Amino acid sequence: MGSLTLTNVTKSFGTTEVITGVDLHVNDGEFCVFVGPSGCGKSTLLRMIAGLEDCTGGEIAIDGKRVNEVAPAKRELAMVFQSYALYPHLTVRDNMGLALKQAGFAKPDITKATDRAAGMLSLEPLLDRRPAELSGGQRQRVAIGRAIVRTPKLFLFDEPLSNLDAALRVATRIEIARLHRELAATMIYVTHDQIEAMTLADRIVVLRAGKVEQVGAPMELYNDPANTFVAGFIGSPQMNFLKAGALGMRSDTMGLRPEHLTISREAGQMAGKVSHVEKLGGETLVYVHVEGQGLLTVRLFGEHSFTVDETVYLTPDAPRAFHFDANGLRLR
Amino acid sequence: MATRIPLSRSIAAHTVLIAYTLISLFPVFVILINSFKSRKAIFSDPLAIPTPETFDLIGYATVLKQGDFFQYFLNSMIVTCSSLFFILLFGAMAAFALSEYRFKANTLTGLYLALGIMIPIRLGTVAILQLMVAGGLVNTRTALVLVYTAQGLPLAVFILAEFMKQVSDDLKNAGRIDGLSEYRIFFTLVLPLIRPAMATVAVFSLIPIWNDLWFPLILAPAEEVKTITLGSQIFIGQFVTNWNAVLSALSLAIIPVLVLYLIFSRQLIRGITAGAVK
Numbered sequence: 001m002g003s004l005t006l007t008n009v010t011k012s013f014g015t016t017e018v019i020t021g022v023d024l025h026v027n028d029g030e031f032c033v034f035v036g037p038s039g040c041g042k043s044t045l046l047r048m049i050a051g052l053e054d055c056t057g058g059e060i061a062i063d064g065k066r067v068n069e070v071a072p073a074k075r076e077l078a079m080v081f082q083s084y085a086l087y088p089h090l091t092v093r094d095n096m097g098l099a100l101k102q103a104g105f106a107k108p109d110i111t112k113a114t115d116r117a118a119g120m121l122s123l124e125p126l127l128d129r130r131p132a133e134l135s136g137g138q139r140q141r142v143a144i145g146r147a148i149v150r151t152p153k154l155f156l157f158d159e160p161l162s163n164l165d166a167a168l169r170v171a172t173r174i175e176i177a178r179l180h181r182e183l184a185a186t187m188i189y190v191t192h193d194q195i196e197a198m199t200l201a202d203r204i205v206v207l208r209a210g211k212v213e214q215v216g217a218p219m220e221l222y223n224d225p226a227n228t229f230v231a232g233f234i235g236s237p238q239m240n241f242l243k244a245g246a247l248g249m250r251s252d253t254m255g256l257r258p259e260h261l262t263i264s265r266e267a268g269q270m271a272g273k274v275s276h277v278e279k280l281g282g283e284t285l286v287y288v289h290v291e292g293q294g295l296l297t298v299r300l301f302g303e304h305s306f307t308v309d310e311t312v313y314l315t316p317d318a319p320r321a322f323h324f325d326a327n328g329l330r331l332r
Numbered sequence: 333m334a335t336r337i338p339l340s341r342s343i344a345a346h347t348v349l350i351a352y353t354l355i356s357l358f359p360v361f362v363i364l365i366n367s368f369k370s371r372k373a374i375f376s377d378p379l380a381i382p383t384p385e386t387f388d389l390i391g392y393a394t395v396l397k398q399g400d401f402f403q404y405f406l407n408s409m410i411v412t413c414s415s416l417f418f419i420l421l422f423g424a425m426a427a428f429a430l431s432e433y434r435f436k437a438n439t440l441t442g443l444y445l446a447l448g449i450m451i452p453i454r455l456g457t458v459a460i461l462q463l464m465v466a467g468g469l470v471n472t473r474t475a476l477v478l479v480y481t482a483q484g485l486p487l488a489v490f491i492l493a494e495f496m497k498q499v500s501d502d503l504k505n506a507g508r509i510d511g512l513s514e515y516r517i518f519f520t521l522v523l524p525l526i527r528p529a530m531a532t533v534a535v536f537s538l539i540p541i542w543n544d545l546w547f548p549l550i551l552a553p554a555e556e557v558k559t560i561t562l563g564s565q566i567f568i569g570q571f572v573t574n575w576n577a578v579l580s581a582l583s584l585a586i587i588p589v590l591v592l593y594l595i596f597s598r599q600l601i602r603g604i605t606a607g608a609v610k
Contacts, residue, residue, distance in 0.1 A: 052505050073511030085502035089524055102511035158502075 002063060002076075002153030002186040003028045004049065009058035011044055011210075018044050019210040021058070026188065026203075031180050033189045035197040035233070036207035042190045043158055045207070049188065050156055051075050062153055073102070077154040078147035082162050084139040086131040086146075093118075093127040096146045117148040120179065137168040144176070148183070157189040161196060173199060194234055198222070206230050228328035231255045237285060240296045242316070244323065251323035251331050258285065258299035260317040263306075268313025272296070274306045288312055360586065367391050367579035374575055391576030394567075395584065398577075400555060404563030409588060411473050411559060412541050415480035419537050420530055422481070423488025424496075428518050430489070431496035432504070442493060448486030453479065454546060464551055471554040479547050484537040491536075495529035496522060531596040538596070542589050560585045 004026040011019040018041045026032045034042040047053040049060060051072035060067055067075050078099070086095050096117060097110040105113075118124050121141045131139055140160060147155055157176070161169045177200055180187055191197055197204050198218045206213040206221065206229070214226040218234075225231035231239050237258050244254040247269070262268070263286060272290035286298040286306050296314065306312065323331040337345075365381055366374045373386035380386070395401055430442045453460075460479060461470075469475040499522050507517040523530070548562040564585065567577040 047505075050505070050509060052508060072505075072508045077509070079506065079509050081502035081506060083500055083502045085500060085506035087503070087507075087521065089520065098512075099510040 001028060004154060004186065004188070005059075005061040005064070006045075006049075007059040007061070009045070009048065009060060010056045011041070011048060011053065012056050017210060019048070019056075022210075022212055024205060024212065024215065026186060028186055029184045031187045031189065031200055031202045033191060033197040033201035033204050034207055035191055035194055035204055036213075037233075038192055040207045041210040042192075042207050046079075046156055046158055046188065046190045049154070050077060050079050073099075075154075076150075076152050077156055078150045078152040079156040079158065080140075080143050080147050080160045082159040084131070084136075084143045084163070086139055086142060088131055091128050091130055092123065092134070092142050092145075095131070095142060096149045099146070099150045113149045113151070117145045120148060120182070121145045121175070136164055137172065140164060140172060141175070144172075144179070148179070153186065155185055155187040157187065157191075159191055160189075161191070161193075176200060195236060198234070204234075206233060225255075225322065226330050228253060228255065228324050231322055231324075231330075237297045237299065239322075241324075242293050242296070246292050247316075249323070252326040253324040253328070254316070255322035255324060256316050257320070258297040259301075260320045261296065261298045262315045262317065263288070263298045263300065264313045264315070265310075266313065268315040270314045272312060272314060274308055274310045274312055276308065277306050279303060286312075288314060290314065363579050363582050367576070367583040369576075371576055374579075388576070391574075391578075391580030392584075394574065394577040395580045398566070400558070401563060401581070401584075403556065404558050404560045405584075405588070407473060407557055408542060408560040408585075411476045411480065412538060412588075412592070414473075414477045415484065415541050416534055416537060418477065418481040419484035419488050420534060423485055423533065424492050424523060424526070424530065425518070426485070426489045427492035427496050428522060430493045442489075446486055446490045448482075449490060453483045457546070457550060461550055469551075471552050471557055473552065473557050475551045476547055476557075476559070479551065480537075480541045480544075484533075484541070487536060488533045491533050492526065492529055495526045499525050534596045535593060538589065538592055542585075 004024075006022050006024040009019060009022045010017065022045060034045060036042050044053060048055055051067070051070060055068055062075060062077075087098065090098065093114055096114045100110045100113060114127075115124075118127055121144060123138075123141060123145050126134060126138060126142065131142070134142065140163070144160070160176070161172055164172060173196060176187075176189075180200075189196075189200060201218055203215060204218055204221055205215050208229055214221060214230045216224070221230055221234045225234065228241060232241070232255075235257060240256045240258060240261065242254045242256060244251045247254065270290050270293065272288040272293075274286060275289045275295065276287040278285040278287075281303070282301070284300045284302070284304045284306075286300065286304070288296050288298060290296055298314065325331055362378065366378060368382045368389070368391075369380075369386045370388035370390065373380070373382070373388070382388075426445060430438060430445075464470050464475045469478070503521055503525075504517050507521050512520070543561060544559075545561045545565070548559045552558070553562065560581070564578060564581040567574040567581065
């Protein structure tokens with residue numbers, strides 16, 4: 001229960017357009033991630049879906065019903081914020097139950113719903129504490145719990161992991177993925193972190209400057225990017241962009257993932273100088289400066305030794321390269 | 333730690349602060365010691381601390397015998413507390429609207445409301461008096477409360493609006509999604525978070541209202557609505573001034589302000605909001 005349709009949605013503040021015509025359909029039970037650099041309008045779009053910002057134009061529909069004029073509380077959705085946004089004066093239990101209380105549910109029902117949500121997130125020992133007495137990770141779990149209690153049609157996440165440290169981020173990410181499987185609910189998740197997008201999403205929406213650049217499953221975007229922006233944004237370390245003319249090709253730009261460049265000390269297509277080496281244990285990243293192409297990243301598996309300023313030769317794995325025209329659009 | 337202040341600087345800072353404190357407290361101290369002395373002792377050595385020979389409660393006796401003094405106190409308390417209540421309530425509401433909602437002429441309205449900081453309300457005394465006469469409010473505490481509320485609002489709106497802008501949008505939005513009304517968001521989420529700012533505004537507004545002589549003299553000079561500052565004036569005559577009584581009355585007048593100040597300053601310090609949002 002909970003599909004979302006955006007039809008030509010626009011938003012402008014004064015004369016600045018921040019969302020320029022977004023069309024999107026999110027199916028019931030889908031995990032959809034909005035990803036893009038900061039300032040691309042992804043948070044604004046989420047706020048518009050929540051009803052916290054008005055649409056300048058277009059239509060937002062939940063379950064096929066237009067909700068543009070419906071108040072946030074009546075849209076039957078729940079939102080998890082980056083800053084947790086827990087009510088400081090209420091205990092964890094009351095924080096989680098407030099929405100149901102406002103909707104006029106009976107006390108026993110609220111307790112039952114709260115206990116169920118607390119059970120799913122192992123929050124039981126914290127129920128009588130106040131937000132000030134919780135750690136960052138606990139606060140975000142409470143905020144997620146508060147969303148679950150309402151059994152909403154849509155879950156909205158606004159960069160929920162950005163304030164957590166690296167280890168907690170991974171743990172909470174896994175927890176969100178587990179919740180999505182258990183609840184089978186529609187979730188919309190905003191992030192600027194492409195790893196979160198890749199690991200959580202059924203479908204990723206890549207946004208840039210208020211426009212949808214590409215929509216697709218994580219591997220579709222990875223293996224079949226529509227333009228240089230998507231190609232560069234999805235995948236870590238970032239894709240290398242080579243000037244194809246210098247390599248004798250007809251396209252303008254050739255995109256090559258770091259693992260599709262082979263490095264050799266003896267011979268290869270391009271000569272360059274090692275400028276930096278990052279050893280991560282499982283993999284080694286070699287940054288090579290190639291005359292005329294700039295800095296290229298090579299990803300090697302396992303441990304390898306290269307010294308800075310050493311001359312090396314790179315060879316692209318040509319069949320796996322992506323070709324783009326002068327406007328950054330993919331040539332197929 | 334890198335933020336440690338060197339001892340010499342700390343001593344210098346404390347010397348300046350202590351000197352300033354002494355200078356500020358000196359007049360209060362002189363009033364207090366002299367209020368406990370006989371009339372002759374006040375004039376023979378104003379700076380002497382009361383001794384068993386010079387100790388005299390005649391001033392307090394005169395003040396308390398003057399019958400209506402308790403009423404003056406009550407009047408001052410009623411006027412000050414009501415004015416503060418309205419200043420904080422309306423000030424915070426206006427500040428919330430200015431900082432929270434985007435509407436046309438938002439900045440202009442804010443400037444207009446803050447304009448009062450620069451224009452002293454006493455310039456309008458004649459008009460205010462005419463207004464109060466027309467409204468039949470002369471010689472009522474209501475007249476004073478209205479004037480003081482108007483006097484305190486500009487600064488309150490200005491300070492509170494700045495603080496309200498710092499309250500996390502996420503918190504207010506979470507309230508909206510959970511179905512809280514704008515009033516509930518204002519009263520239960522935003523107000524507790526800006527309590528320190530409210531206390532600051534309260535303290536800044538409190539002192540001039542309590543000490544004011546001008547408006548009580550013009551708008552409410554009647555015996556039953558006199559405030560303490562105006563009431564004390566009966567001991568100051570054109571030819572003879574009863575200094576014992578004046579000093580005792582002033583000493584007594586300090587107590588309520590001190591109590592109110594202590595209440596608000598505790599709010600200033602209390603950090604109940606820690607941990608609401610990161």
